[in-house]
Amino acid sequence: MDISTLVKLTSRAWSLNILALLHSGLPGRQAPLLAATNASRTAFTSSLAHLVQLGMIERNPGHGHPLRPEFRLTTTGRQAAEMAHSFVKTVPDEREFGILRKTWTVPILAMTGSPYRFSMIKSDLSPITDRALSSSLHQLEAQDWIRRDIVTSGRMPFPTYQAVNTGAAISRVVDLIL
Template sequence: MDITLLVKLTSKAWSLKILALMHAGTPGRQAPLIAATSASRSAFASSLDHLVQLGLLEKNPGHGHPLRPEFRLTALGVPVAAVASKVIGTAPDETALAIIRRNWAVPILAITAKPTRFSIIKSELGSITDRALSKSLCTLEDQQWLEREIDVSQRAPFPTYLAVNAGLQINKAISLSP
């Protein structure tokens, strides 16, 4: 999965959870998915529409049985749903899941497999602001998913960030590197 798709995917809070549930076999109907995600109807609907716009889900064509799934994974959505399932599987509790649902947490962890500078992270993510990046880095560091080290080997010391613990598991689940 490339970083651009990952940034777009995680811009809606419940997108990863919806894909993970569909990958696990939850029927593609709104009622079972809303119950399984525990999202509000409006947040759920927004995430579902977003997944359709990204081409990861599609409305099930035709008419049929009332229990027929309303939505199904597309060919592009199947591998993305498998990755989403791995990422969601790394969350041991609701606190961790809440952090995964944040806009920038997963993309930041995806690009910090090796020590990475703030400016490199910012350039990789494109549209992130300095403030959003700083807050996300602090949150991930507080959760001990990201480690901040100061490199003093050069004249101007600078911090680098590295995914560790559950953050490293999320990084490996996504595996952006070829």
Template structure:
């Protein structure tokens, strides 16, 4: 999975959980998925539609009612669902999932598999704003999923960030080609 796809998937709050549920064998009908995610109908529908637009899900032809279709993973979706399943196993509780559900948390962990400066993280993610990156770094650092250290080897000291604890496990589970 490349970083651009990961950023796109995580831009909707429930997309990772939907993919993980489909990977674990939950039926592709809306009612079981909605119940398993415990999301609001609106958020769930937006995430499901987003996954269809990304080409990770498709309507299962010949199954389900026209107003209540059944969905299945596409080949690209199967690979993404496998990654989502590994991520959800690392952070199964509601507190951890609240962090994962944030738009930039998982992509930041993916690019901090090795120590990175703020500018390196930002360039690795592309479209993130300084404010969003700074807020996400603080949240991940407070959760102890990201470690901030000051590199004093240069003339001007600067902070570097790298995934730690559960954040490191998530980074490895994503397995971006580095």
């Protein structure tokens, strides 16, 4: 899985939760998945359709009703589901896991396993805007998942960002998959 696939995967709030639940053995029917995620029906349906579009899950042929299909992981989806399940083990608190549901959190943490400058993160995550990146970095810094250091060794001082604590653990999980 490359970084652009990771960005697409995390662009829907409940995608990681759905994959983690399927990996843990929860039946792939909509009702149990919806109940386990505590998501709104609209957000859940959007995330489910997005996972089907990405090829992470597929309808299980011969199972389920046409209006209430059953889903299963694809080969690509198994790898992403393993990663999502590792995230759930790393961040068991539901409030903190809510931060992982934000679009740019996981890709930023994946990039910052080693110190990275703002401009390098922005160029590697090309569709991200300055405002979205800045906001995400501030949020992760407030959560103590990213550390901001000022490098003064050069002519002009500049900040670098590096994942720490839980953020570093998440970055290591992504590194194993990427």
